[in-house]
Amino acid sequence: xxxxxxxxxxxxxxxxxxxxxxxxxxxxxxxxxxxxxxxxxxxxxxxxxxxxxxxxxxxxxxxxxxxxxxxxxxxxxxxxxxxxxxxxxxxxxxxxxxxxxxxxxxxxxxxxxxxxxxxxxxxxxxxxxxxxxxxxxxxxxxxxxxxxxxxxxxxxxxxxxxxxxxxxxxxxxxxxxxxxxxxxxxxxxxxxxxxxxxxxxxxxxxxxxxxxxxxxxxxxxxxxxxxxxxxxxxxxxxxxxxxxxxxxxxxxxxxxxxxxxxxxxxxxxxxxxxxxxxxxxxxxxxxxxxxxxxxxxxxxxxxxxxxxxxxxxxxxxxxxxxxxxxxxxxxxxxxxxxxxx
Amino acid sequence: xxxxxxxxxxxxxxxxxxxxxxxxxxxxxxxxxxxxxxxxxxxxxxxxxxxxxxxxxxxxxxxxxxxxxxxxxxxxxxxxxxxxxxxxxxxxxxxxxxxxxxxxxxxxxxxxxxxxxxxxxxxxxxxxxxxxxxxxxxxxxxxxxxxxxxxxxxxxxxxxxxxxxxxxxxxxxxxxxxxxxxxxxxxxxxxxxxxxxxxxxxxxxxxxxxxxxxxxxxxxxxxxxxxxxxxxxxxxxxxxxxxxxxxxxxxxxxxxxxxxxxxxxxxxxxxxxxxxxxxxxxxxxxxxxxxxxxxxxxxxxxxxxxxxxxxxxxxxxxxxxxxxxxxx
Numbered sequence: 001x002x003x004x005x006x007x008x009x010x011x012x013x014x015x016x017x018x019x020x021x022x023x024x025x026x027x028x029x030x031x032x033x034x035x036x037x038x039x040x041x042x043x044x045x046x047x048x049x050x051x052x053x054x055x056x057x058x059x060x061x062x063x064x065x066x067x068x069x070x071x072x073x074x075x076x077x078x079x080x081x082x083x084x085x086x087x088x089x090x091x092x093x094x095x096x097x098x099x100x101x102x103x104x105x106x107x108x109x110x111x112x113x114x115x116x117x118x119x120x121x122x123x124x125x126x127x128x129x130x131x132x133x134x135x136x137x138x139x140x141x142x143x144x145x146x147x148x149x150x151x152x153x154x155x156x157x158x159x160x161x162x163x164x165x166x167x168x169x170x171x172x173x174x175x176x177x178x179x180x181x182x183x184x185x186x187x188x189x190x191x192x193x194x195x196x197x198x199x200x201x202x203x204x205x206x207x208x209x210x211x212x213x214x215x216x217x218x219x220x221x222x223x224x225x226x227x228x229x230x231x232x233x234x235x236x237x238x239x240x241x242x243x244x245x246x247x248x249x250x251x252x253x254x255x256x257x258x259x260x261x262x263x264x265x266x267x268x269x270x271x272x273x274x275x276x277x278x279x280x281x282x283x284x285x286x287x288x289x290x291x292x293x294x295x296x297x298x299x300x301x302x303x304x305x306x307x308x309x310x311x312x313x314x315x316x317x318x319x320x321x322x323x324x325x326x327x328x329x330x331x332x333x334x335x336x337x338x339x340x341x
Numbered sequence: 342x343x344x345x346x347x348x349x350x351x352x353x354x355x356x357x358x359x360x361x362x363x364x365x366x367x368x369x370x371x372x373x374x375x376x377x378x379x380x381x382x383x384x385x386x387x388x389x390x391x392x393x394x395x396x397x398x399x400x401x402x403x404x405x406x407x408x409x410x411x412x413x414x415x416x417x418x419x420x421x422x423x424x425x426x427x428x429x430x431x432x433x434x435x436x437x438x439x440x441x442x443x444x445x446x447x448x449x450x451x452x453x454x455x456x457x458x459x460x461x462x463x464x465x466x467x468x469x470x471x472x473x474x475x476x477x478x479x480x481x482x483x484x485x486x487x488x489x490x491x492x493x494x495x496x497x498x499x500x501x502x503x504x505x506x507x508x509x510x511x512x513x514x515x516x517x518x519x520x521x522x523x524x525x526x527x528x529x530x531x532x533x534x535x536x537x538x539x540x541x542x543x544x545x546x547x548x549x550x551x552x553x554x555x556x557x558x559x560x561x562x563x564x565x566x567x568x569x570x571x572x573x574x575x576x577x578x579x580x581x582x583x584x585x586x587x588x589x590x591x592x593x594x595x596x597x598x599x600x601x602x603x604x605x606x607x608x609x610x611x612x613x614x615x616x617x618x619x620x621x622x623x624x625x626x627x628x629x630x631x632x633x634x635x636x637x638x639x640x641x642x643x644x645x646x647x648x649x650x651x652x653x654x655x656x657x658x659x660x661x662x663x664x665x666x667x668x669x
Contacts, residue, residue, distance in 0.1 A: 049546070051545050051546050051548075054545070056545060056572075057542075057545045060541050060542065060545060063541075063571075064538050064541065163376060167381075168375060168376055168377075168378070168381050169378055169381065169588075170378065170588075170589060172588065172589045172592065173592070183570075183571055255534065258534075258537070258567070258571075259533050259534055259537060259563075259564065259567055260563075260567055261533070261563075261589055263533065263534075264376060265376055265377065265532075266534065306538070307542055310527075310538075310539060310542035310543070310546070311542055311545060311546040312546075313525055313527075313546070315527060316527060316528060
């Protein structure tokens with residue numbers, strides 16, 4: 001895979017003088033195609049709708065992308081190791097409702113003594129997510145159960161636990177201090193957007209600047225080579241599910257803080273949008289190839305598209321069709337990049 | 342050997358249960374799913390029915406898990422176990438008919454509750470007419486904005502019977518106010534989070550133009566409220582309506598943020614149970630639930646009616662505390 005790509009760039013190098021040689025242009029489009037698509041989408045929407053490029057709407061799009069963005073970044077870690085995490089939508093609901101029960105001022109929906117300080121609620125929500133991720137991680141890495149199966153199990157189990165924990169009822173009346181993480185502003189920027197930015201920055205750093213990041217790419221790219229070079233595959237796999245679970249927990253709290261109430265039906269099918277963002281962002285489902293920057297742009301494309309079509313008053317059914325086309329198109333581009341035209 | 346043991350054990354269990362059935366009436370309740378608040382209130386109300394509490398009726402609730410096939414299989418189970426009557430809230434109008442047929446073949450009466458089914462074999466039905474609530478909520482909004490201005494509609498999943506009927510009611514009220522413009526009209530799939538996103542985007546594309554929000558259920562109306570709050574706008578300049586009377590909405594009504602119309606899950610459940618016992622005892626029964634006294638507009642009529650329409654109750658500042666007291 002790598003050598004094929006290297007060959008192509010050498011071939012392209014021959015045309016280096018004619019800046020846009022056909023081969024190079026093709027490479028450019030493949031490498032930055034997703035970014036280009038994003039720019040074109042924004043340009044088209046800016047021209048066709050007067051409200052699209054207003055400060056308020058840009059803030060809205062970022063806000064609406066934040067939850068899927070956080071989930072998709074976690075998903076990127078997992079997919080880079082050739083895995084998948086189907087459980088994130090259910091973990092969103094479980095972490096959301098458990099943390100909410102600590103920070104609700106409702107006399108009946110919370111646990112005794114609630115509301116507790118925000119920090120405790122946040123800590124509990126993260127712990128719930130991390131615990132779910134750890135269970136999936138152990139099952140995948142230690143017991144060699146396919147990730148699809150292990151996390152499918154967690155998808156069902158976490159949803160069930162959500163309904164058991166809350167008796168199937170929502171947890172309303174979350175304290176204003178907790179709601180701030182979903183509705184507050186930091187220097188005029190919505191808090192969830194700031195959180196997404198921080199999550200992105202840390203993830204970029206881990207994947208691009210740390211040894212663990214290199215291990216993730218190695219495990220996904222070629223597990224056998226990774227093993228012979230002494231990388232602890234079991235631990236690497238375990239940790240990526242913990243990261244995905246923890247971020248799902250965070251996303252669950254962002255969602256309940258935003259809607260003001262933790263709902264047991266929250267997060268249904270969120271895993272699909274997260275996977276879509278990763279795939280549109282150019283990360284290969286066969287592992288080892290991809291960038292978290294691509295994922296962020298993938299999530300933004302989905303967010304911008306939904307927002308733009310809403311602004312133009314187009315039925316949401318068209319949004320689903322377009323998203324489907326985007327996913328398949330992105331993977332076709334990915335196949336071409338990996339295996340040649 | 343092991344198989345024989347199991348066979349023996351289940352045979353004993355069957356014998357025991359049929360012996361008990363001679364004293365108790367066995368009634369099965371088949372709601373389409375128990376994940377949402379409405380159906381939980383509904384199921385809890387069945388358990389609180391006087392006939393269940395006194396032990397006269399043995400009630401089993403089957404969670405349909407939002408799947409027509411699951412419900413159909415549950416009907417087969419109830420037929421094999423010789424239930425005396427079944428209360429049915431189907432997931433789908435048409436898919437539910439096959440289940441009713443199964444019960445009819447086994448000679449078990451079926452009472453519909455909450456959701457409709459296309460079947461002549463239903464003994465009777467207790468529910469609320471969604472076109473009426475759709476009309477009522479839209480009328481409330483239109484009256485408040487003085488029959489002029491602009492509204493948006495948040496719809497349920499397109500094609501579901503409640504969405505179709507509530508929209509019909511919405512449109513009927515809107516037709517009485519030809520000056521009112523519908524700016525947007527989209528589905529948010531009964532979901533608070535989806536409605537919040539839609540409303541955020543509509544507030545952007547129609548700045549200072551939206552006067553009324555018609556939410557076809559409370560969840561979506563609550564999502565719109567959150568969007569308005571998040572945008573830093575004054576809720577007082579919007580008229581927002583929802584339907585169902587879920588607990589969060591009751592709190593919002595109390596805070597003066599929206600209006601809602603109570604769909605009485607308790608009455609739909611207990612009314613259906615009274616009719617089920619009536620059918621199981623072949624007419625030798627007087628209804629025990631207090632709902633018949635509460636709703637003078639829905640007389641018992643000797644259990645002979647085909648359709649019992651539970652009236653809708655607008656949630657107001659006056660009755661909201663009383664309603665909240667019933668939710669624990």
